[in-house]
Amino acid sequence: xxxxxxxxxxxxxxDSRSLKDILRADNEAVENMDLTHKDIAARMKYFTDxxxxxxxxxxxxxxxxxxLVDDHRGFIPCPFADYAKELKTNTKLHNRDKDKxxxxxxxxxxMIGEHGFYEGQGSFFRTEPxxxxxxxxxxx
Amino acid sequence: MEILKTILSVTGxxxxxxxxxxxxxxFLNNYGECxxxxxxxxxxxxxDGGSSLLTSLAANKIFIPSACGGKATCGxxxxxxxxxxxxxxxxxxxxxxxxxxAAGVRLSCQVKIKNDxxxxxxxxxxxxxxxxxxxxSVSEMTHDIIEYxxxxxxxxxxxxxxxxxxxxESKPYGKVKxxxxxxxxxxxxxxxxxxxxxxxxxxxxxxxxxxxxEHAKVGDKMRVTGPYGDFYTRDDSDQYIFMAGGSGLxxxxxxxxxxxxxxxDKKMIFFFGAVTKKDLYHTDFFxxxxxxxxxxxxxxxxxxxxxxxNWEGETGLVTDVMKRYVxxxxxxxxxxxxxxxxxxxxxxxxxxxxxxxxxxYYDKF
Numbered sequence: 001x002x003x004x005x006x007x008x009x010x011x012x013x014x015d016s017r018s019l020k021d022i023l024r025a026d027n028e029a030v031e032n033m034d035l036t037h038k039d040i041a042a043r044m045k046y047f048t049d050x051x052x053x054x055x056x057x058x059x060x061x062x063x064x065x066x067x068l069v070d071d072h073r074g075f076i077p078c079p080f081a082d083y084a085k086e087l088k089t090n091t092k093l094h095n096r097d098k099d100k101x102x103x104x105x106x107x108x109x110x111m112i113g114e115h116g117f118y119e120g121q122g123s124f125f126r127t128e129p130x131x132x133x134x135x136x137x138x139x140x
Numbered sequence: 141m142e143i144l145k146t147i148l149s150v151t152g153x154x155x156x157x158x159x160x161x162x163x164x165x166x167f168l169n170n171y172g173e174c175x176x177x178x179x180x181x182x183x184x185x186x187x188d189g190g191s192s193l194l195t196s197l198a199a200n201k202i203f204i205p206s207a208c209g210g211k212a213t214c215g216x217x218x219x220x221x222x223x224x225x226x227x228x229x230x231x232x233x234x235x236x237x238x239x240x241x242a243a244g245v246r247l248s249c250q251v252k253i254k255n256d257x258x259x260x261x262x263x264x265x266x267x268x269x270x271x272x273x274x275x276x277s278v279s280e281m282t283h284d285i286i287e288y289x290x291x292x293x294x295x296x297x298x299x300x301x302x303x304x305x306x307x308x309e310s311k312p313y314g315k316v317k318x319x320x321x322x323x324x325x326x327x328x329x330x331x332x333x334x335x336x337x338x339x340x341x342x343x344x345x346x347x348x349x350x351x352x353x354e355h356a357k358v359g360d361k362m363r364v365t366g367p368y369g370d371f372y373t374r375d376d377s378d379q380y381i382f383m384a385g386g387s388g389l390x391x392x393x394x395x396x397x398x399x400x401x402x403x404x405d406k407k408m409i410f411f412f413g414a415v416t417k418k419d420l421y422h423t424d425f426f427x428x429x430x431x432x433x434x435x436x437x438x439x440x441x442x443x444x445x446x447x448x449x450n451w452e453g454e455t456g457l458v459t460d461v462m463k464r465y466v467x468x469x470x471x472x473x474x475x476x477x478x479x480x481x482x483x484x485x486x487x488x489x490x491x492x493x494x495x496x497x498x499x500x501y502y503d504k505f
Contacts (some may be wrong), residue, residue, distance in 0.1 A: 004316035006213070008350040055481030056385045056413045057443035057457055068415065071479030072343040073323070077213050083230050085213065087480065088343060103344075124345050 001079050011079055011111075013122030026118050029129045033139055040129070041113030043136045044104055048091045064137070066094040076107050080115050095135045102127045102135050177222075177258040178202070187253060193219065194248040203268040203365045204261070207307065209321035210249035216323070219248040224257030268365055271296055275360045276335070281421035284342040285387055286353060287327060289335055290364065297333040300326060300367035302398035303391040303475070303503075306336060309363040310351035322348035323368065325477070325503070327390035329397040336366075339390035371477070371503040373399075379472040382410040383458060383486050388477030389422060391503060395475065396426075400433050409437045409465060413458025413482060416442060417449035439465065459485045469495035476502040 001019065003010035015022060030037055050059055051069030059067045072088040086106035094101050108125050111117040119126040133139045171189025176196060178184070187196040194210050194217050197203070208214035215235030221244050228236075232247045251257075273290035281287055292298065305325045312318060328337035343349045356362075373380065373395055380399075382392045392410060399406050414420050419442075426438035441461040445451035454461045459482070466472075474490055476483045483502045490500055 003314070004312075004318055004347065006211075006347075007345040008314070008316055008347050009345050010315070052481045054443070054457060055479050055485060056415055058415065069481070071481060072341070072346070074207055075213050075215065077211075083234060085234050088346075089479075090344060 006076055006079060009124055011117075011123055012120035013124075013126060015120030015122060017120070022118075022120055023116055026129050027116050030116070030133075033130065033133055035133060035138060037116040038113050039138065040133060040136065041109050043138055044091070044109045044112070047093055047136070048089070048104075048106065048109065051091055052089070064096050066096065068092045076105070078107065078110055078114075080111070080117070082114070084110055084114070086110055093135065095137070098135055100131075100135050102132065171254045174253045175256040176200075176253070177256070179260055179263075180258075189253045189255070191253060192249050193221075193225075193246075193251040193253060193257070193259070196253050197248065201270065202261070202265060203270065203307075203368075204248050204265065205307070205323065205368045206249060206321060207323040208249075209309075209319065212247055212250050214323075215247065217248040218245050219251075220244050220260040221246045221251065222258035222260060224255055225251045226254065267299075268368060269298075270363065270365045271298070273336075273362055273364050275356060275358055275362065278356070278358055281339065282419055284353075285339060285421060286342075287337055287339045288352070288356070289328070289337045290362070291335040293361065295334070298336065298367065299333065300330050300336070301372040302326075302330055302394040303372035304367040304369045305371075305391070306338065306364050306366035307368065308338070308348070308352075310348045311355075311362075313351050313355045316347060316351070320347040320351070325369075325371075325387070325390035325394070326367065327393045329394060329401055331398075331401060339387045339393075341387040369503070371475070371501060373475065374473060374501075377471055377473040377499070378405060379407045379470070380409075381462070381466060381472055381474040381490075382408065383413070383462060383474070383476045383478070383482070384410070385413040385458065385478035385482050386419075388479075388482075388503070391477050392475065393422065393425075396429060396436065400429055400436070405435075407435045409439065411458050411462050411465075412438070412440045413461075413478070414440065414442055415444050416446045417451060418446075457485070458482065459489045462486070463489055463493070466490075466493065468493050469499065472499070474500045476500065 001011045047067050051067040070090045074088050075085040076088055078084040089106045090103060092103050104125055118129055173186050174189040176185040185200045194204055194206055204217045206217040212231040225246050229250050232250050235247060236245055272293040275288055276291045277289040279287045305323050307321050307323050310320045324338040324340055326336045327339045340349055340352050342353045371391055384392045420440055429436050430438050439454055441454040441458045442451050443457055476486050487500055491497055
């Protein structure tokens with residue numbers, strides 16, 4: 001989780017809470033939306049897969065979403081030590097209705113779906129679960 | 141007094157336990173001198189047991205490609221172990237196919253030397269060397285791509301084939317306490333053998349690219365090894381199709397410069413895919429080659445040009461653009477460097493127009 005292990009900034013950002021507290025709070029936020037982490041991860045994967053079909057190109061979906069997938073060389077392992085590894089692929093999603101951009105990596109999809117981990121506050125790829133669900137179009 | 145006695149006895153017990161642990165570790169983890177037999181006795185190394193195979197070989201100047209510095213995250217440091225490696229570790233499993241496992245292929249960073257071991261490695265790995273090099277120029281190409289020139293210290297030179305890559309080692313910075321090793325394609329021409337150039341695209345949060353983009357500067361010395369890789373042109377064709385995206389331009393630039401410099405009789409088309417005009421770079425460089433060398437054609441394609449780009453060139457997915465120019469395989473070779481998505485799409489297009497798959501060479505990110 002620390003800076004330097006797998007990434008320059010680590011996965012916790014400047015969050016002072018313990019990992020357990022981060023997971024607990026995010027889990028509560030997701031339950032309050034009547035969603036599961038797997039629902040959120042599946043929606044993220046849907047956009048990423050669409051973006052991967054058109055490499056180096058912005059894909060427009062439903063007139064609302066702009067998806068751009070960006071690949072970098074190599075793999076990154078899951079910090080939860082479950083031997084999972086993901087390509088260094090990042091997805092940028094722009095929601096035109098909400099005029100908001102969010103970013104995630106393939107590893108984020110795995111960490112959210114399998115571990116309910118959205119990274120700590122202040123880390124590069126964290127989006128608050130409620131904001132994430134809203135921009136992904138899972139809630140109003 | 142009682143308190144002092146308790147403190148002293150607890151401290152005494154802790155000290156004795158610590159000493160016992162240190163002694164036990166020394167004996168339990170002491171594997172003594174072990175032998176590494178390479179290619180059936182072609183080379184034999186005597187090493188102290190306890191380190192990884194990758195580290196032990198590097199200490200003896202045999203450099204196995206490794207883009208993650210031994211963290212089992214790149215899967216590049218594969219070596220065939222004939223015997224003596226111990227059981228396969230869970231960390232290796234995701235990187236090895238059933239065929240590789242059956243053939244005894246292992247990740248050398250995960251194999252700990254505990255006894256004598258026999259391995260088999262390709263001959264060309266013996267040509268890889270370690271250098272100290274100094275950054276002599278840093279040129280911004282786009283908002284997230286920089287080209288660096290490194291010159292070898294002590295007047296050393298290098299022999300590489302256009303299309304190969306080097307590995308560089310970043311230094312600790314900020315909260316990052318460890319060095320990181322990463323692989324980048326050479327963008328300069330092989331005849332410029334006292335130096336080499338690398339094109340490095342920033343990876344958000346990347347250990348080495350963050351170092352290079354935020355900390356590396358002219359005058360810095362870095363440890364590098366190379367050359368590595370088999371992404372270079374084969375001579376049995378006189379027509380080449382090149383396709384790249386992002387930093388994948390680097391090996392193609394080296395290959396094109398090499399062919400032009402040698403005056404080889406090759407027809408070349410280079411398709412470069414980008415999203416908007418701000419993602420294009422070295423455009424003038426390739427236009428200049430186009431002017432001087434009539435058999436070279438450069439075709440940049442933008443998938444989503446911005447209105448302010450006033451783009452008049454090719455638009456759309458670079459693979460679709462390629463379809464408009466290349467009608468059939470017809471003995472041509474294709475060299476592709478870019479994202480897995482781009483390469484997979486390109487292979488699909490090329491094979492659909494009768495390109496032989498065995499004549500499509502690629503360097504997939």
